[in-house]
Amino acid sequence: MKKFILFASALLVALAAHSEVATFEDVAAGIQESWVSGVNTWESGSYTFSTYKDDAWGTPYYYAFVVSNETEKTSAGLAEPYRSASGGAHSGDNFVVWYSDFNGNNSIKFDAQVVEGMFVNNNAYTVGGITTNDFSPARKFTEQDTLTLVLGGKLNGEVVSGKHVYLAVDGKYIADWTYVSLSELGQIDELQIGMLSTDTGDWGVNTPTYVCIDDFGAARPTDYVAPEMTVIPMETGLEEIAVEDVKVTKFLYDGQLLIKRDGQLFNVQGIRVK
Numbered sequence: 259m260k261k262f263i264l265f266a267s268a269l270l271v272a273l274a275a276h277s278e279v280a281t282f283e284d285v286a287a288g289i290q291e292s293w294v295s296g297v298n299t300w301e302s303g304s305y306t307f308s309t310y311k312d313d314a315w316g317t318p319y320y321y322a323f324v325v326s327n328e329t330e331k332t333s334a335g336l337a338e339p340y341r342s343a344s345g346g347a348h349s350g351d352n353f354v355v356w357y358s359d360f361n362g363n364n365s366i367k368f369d370a371q372v373v374e375g376m377f378v379n380n381n382a383y384t385v386g387g388i389t390t391n392d393f394s395p396a397r398k399f400t401e402q403d404t405l406t407l408v409l410g411g412k413l414n415g416e417v418v419s420g421k422h423v424y425l426a427v428d429g430k431y432i433a434d435w436t437y438v439s440l441s442e443l444g445q446i447d448e449l450q451i452g453m454l455s456t457d458t459g460d461w462g463v464n465t466p467t468y469v470c471i472d473d474f475g476a477a478r479p480t481d482y483v484a485p486e487m488t489v490i491p492m493e494t495g496l497e498e499i500a501v502e503d504v505k506v507t508k509f510l511y512d513g514q515l516l517i518k519r520d521g522q523l524f525n526v527q528g529i530r531v532k
Contacts, residue, residue, distance in 0.1 A: 277304035277371055280474040282352035287327040290320055297363055305474055307354070308363040321359035323366075323471075327351045333382035335393055339468055341382035348377040348435035348472035355381060356451055358467045366474065370413065370447040373440040374477045378407065380425050380432045381468035388426050388457075388465060389490050395464040396457060399490055401429035403456045407469055410450035411443035417450070419443040425453075425469065430487035437478050 280303035290298065295313040299306055310321040324340055331345030340355045347353040358364065387396035388405060399405070405426035411419035421443060425432050440449070455465035507518040517524045 277368065277373075277475055279303050279476045280305045280307075280366075281350055282325055282347075282354055282472065283350045285325045285352065287325045287352055290324055291318070297361070303475060304368055306367045308359075308365075310359045310361055310363050321357050321361070322363045323354045323356050325352055326355050326470075327353075331382055333386055335383060335386065336466075339381070339383045339466070342435075342470040343380040343382055343385045343431075343433040344435060345382075348379070353379075353470055353472040356469050356471060358453065364451050365412070366449045366451075368447060370445055372445055373443070373449065373475055375437055375439045375441065376474040376476060377435045377472045378423065378425075378432070378438050379435045379470040379472075381466065381470050384425075384466045384468045385431060385433065386466075388431060393466065395459055396466060397464065399426055399429070399431075399457070401492070404454075405431070405456075405465055406454040407438075408452040408454055409438075409440070409443070410452070411440075411446035412448035412450055413446050415448075418446065426490075427487075429490050429492060431490060432485075433488040434485035435472065436484060437476075437482055439478065 282302045285300060285302050289300075290309045290311060293309065293311050295311050295318075297308055297310050299308045301307070307323040309323055312319040312321065326340035327347070328341045329346040330338070330341050331343060333339065333341050339357065342353060342355075356364075383393070384405070387393045388399040388403070391398050403426065404424060407423040407425055409421045409423065410417050411421075419442070421438075421440070423438055443449075451469075453463065453465075453467040453469065455463045455467070457464045
């Protein structure tokens with residue numbers, strides 16, 4: 259009898275892992291505009307999502323999950339927050355953009371199961387924040403900065419597992435749809451989402467905390483090859499010039515290696531120092 263119960267439990271888990279994928283094609287993009295202020299829940303595939311609509315500022319703001327079908331891959335900022343870094347969805351027309359909801363509606367909910375995985379991509383507004391200095395208070399990333407997607411697996415209201423996914427690291431960032439396995443989180447009934455950045459200030463994270471998600475619950479395609487991350491252009495502050503044409507002096511100052519060229523000081527990264 260005990261063996262039968264164990265077999266039945268394993269079978270239920272295996273069946274649950276093949277729930278209908280959330281492709282978001284079954285939800286109209288922009289549908290949140292007709293929703294009432296506060297928390298609004300909706301479904302795609304076998305999964306339940308929530309969108310928080312905030313009307314308190316005159317112009318509605320949306321938090322948590324927003325369905326988008328925009329195909330542009332650049333953003334001018336906060337007025338254009340629903341675009342992926344590669345332009346458009348991973349498959350079909352629709353995808354979702356998650357933005358941190360300070361009211362706590364940051365989870366995808368479903369019947370207890372092993373979720374196989376999903377596709378993620380950076381958000382175009384977020385990319386602008388880490389590759390330029392145009393979106394204050396966010397600053398351009400260096401090779402020492404990281405942007406991390408934090409995933410928490412919950413079961414019956416308790417966090418039972420977790421996973422971190424680098425959206426930007428080592429001077430590079432995700433700019434195309436990338437598969438993220440979730441099966442190692444085990445049997446869960448909720449996936450909690452958050453983001454961390456090394457660019458923080460007095461009010462918390464400065465980097466725009468948006469991320470794009472598509473095909474939630476999908477298995478890794480058999481022909482899948484992970485796309486390479488895109489390099490963040492790093493200005494050195496030094497123009498391209500033949501070394502033999504310029505007199506350069508290197509010396510240590512207060513434990514730091516500095517380069518003196520034409521009466522100006524630069525650190526080893528080529529950034530001018532005062």
